[in-house]
Amino acid sequence: MQPQWVPTAHDIASARITDFAAFVTARTGDVYPDYQALWQWSVDDIAGFWQAVWDYFELGETAGEVLGSREMPGAQWFAGTRLNYVDQIIRMAQFGRP
Known part of the structure; x- marks a missing residue:
């Protein structure tokens, strides 16, 4: 079965999840090259993953x-x-900005 949509290289490079993976790599040195690797980390280290999500979105203390x-x-x-x-x-609103 063919997928209905395949992201372009630009789509992948500019995706929020790609930015999150880069944030985690910069912070920990661990590399998550694709969605599957991020998912596996979220299962293997639940607390570490969700702390990284919290910090990535700068939700505070x-x-x-x-x-x-x-x-x-x-x-x-x-x-x-x-x-x-x-x-x-x-805080995250982009009033009038695309």
Whole structure:
């Protein structure tokens, strides 16, 4: 079966996930050359991956551990950390810019 869409080299180079992978490489020295490698890291090091996502999007300080409890249901993500959704939307808005 043929895919309905294949990204161009430009699409891949300018994708947010490509920028995130470069951010992680600069920060850790670990290289994630493609989506599959990033996904595997997100499975193998859940807390490290989500801390990197938090830091990449500059969401601010955290109150404690990324993942306090892994029990499902009831996992505790960023316990004690407060995040204002509206503040984040306004902070990331590009008022009138494409």
